[in-house]
Amino acid sequence: DAGVTQSPTHLIKTRGQQVTLRCSPKSGHDTVSWYQQALGQGPQFIFQYYEEEERQRGNFPDRFSGHQYPNYSSELNVNALLLGDSALYLCASSSATEVRETQYFGPGTRLLVL
Template identity: 90%
Template structure:
């Protein structure tokens, strides 16, 4: 049973560019959440997708957007990249209201903005 997968593993961009990160949830999961983990910090919640819609959102600007596809996979898009967007981006999947809120995390995508 494959767990949560993310691509790419590493990415280097320059300021002002746009980036798309991808996530495939664990088999049987329909809910995908995205987190940003800056160096030396805990992960911070960006947003959550369920039934192809954004269900919850953390305190992140509109430059951060996402999408969920009918197969439950998800993308995170960041526009107009800033140096401060450099971080590890983690995707987590879960079953909606199932398994009492256990989220399973992928290995992350390391984004470096130069």
């Protein structure tokens, strides 16, 4: 049973560019949450997708957007990249019907903005 997978593992971009990160949830999970983990900090909730819609958003600007496909996989898009967007981006999956279920994290995508 494959766990949560993310691609790519590493990415280097320059300021002003756009980036797309991808996530496939754990088998049986229908909900995907995205987190940003800056160096030396804990993960910060960006937003969550369920039934192809954004359910809730953390304190992140509209430059951060996402998408969920019918197979529950998800993308995180960041436009007009800033140096401060450099971080590890984590995807976590969970089941909306299992309210006491744990979320499972992927290995992350490390984004460096130069």
